[in-house]
Amino acid sequence: MESRLDYFGHPLAGKVLRHVNTAAKVVSDSTLPGTVQELVKIRASQINGCGFCTDMHTKDAAHAGESAQRLHLVAAWREATVFTEAERAALEVAEQGTRIADAAGGVTDEAWARAAKHFDEEQLVALISLIAVINAYNRINVINQQPAGDYQPGQFG
Secondary structure, three states, X not given: OOOXXXXXXXXXXXXXXXHHHHHHHHHHOOOOOXXXXXXXXXXXXXXXXXXXXXXXXXXXXXXXXXXHHHHHHHHHOOOOOOOOHHHHHHHHHHHHHHOHHHHOOOOOHHHHHHHHHHOOHHXXXXXXXXXXXXXXHHHHHHHHOOOOOOOOOOOOO
């Protein structure tokens, strides 16, 4: 599989990605736990069918020490006993926030309340922002048919 165009090598894309990457860095540096961030990025990427981001974030999470068992169970988190209540709440908000068109109203009050039990206001802002950013990356890669499988942990810094 080849990408439709060299998006990452195009000057205009470089300008766009600088802004998206800056937003991603702000979220990464927030107080939202790094484990939660990776789980959210993986789940949104799975939902969106973004092989490139799923490859990247599962490898980055494994490199950071995430267990294979938990990585394999992200797609079935509801039935898995290996996630904390906070992680489950973040995954639920990520799913509903990613499936806005399917959810007919976005994130439910119940899902939000579960997340608000575990995360403070700054972390909730970071969670919303993270969901928006990973969905932007997913759409770029899916539209461009960016191939997956060759990512190396830390490749992008």
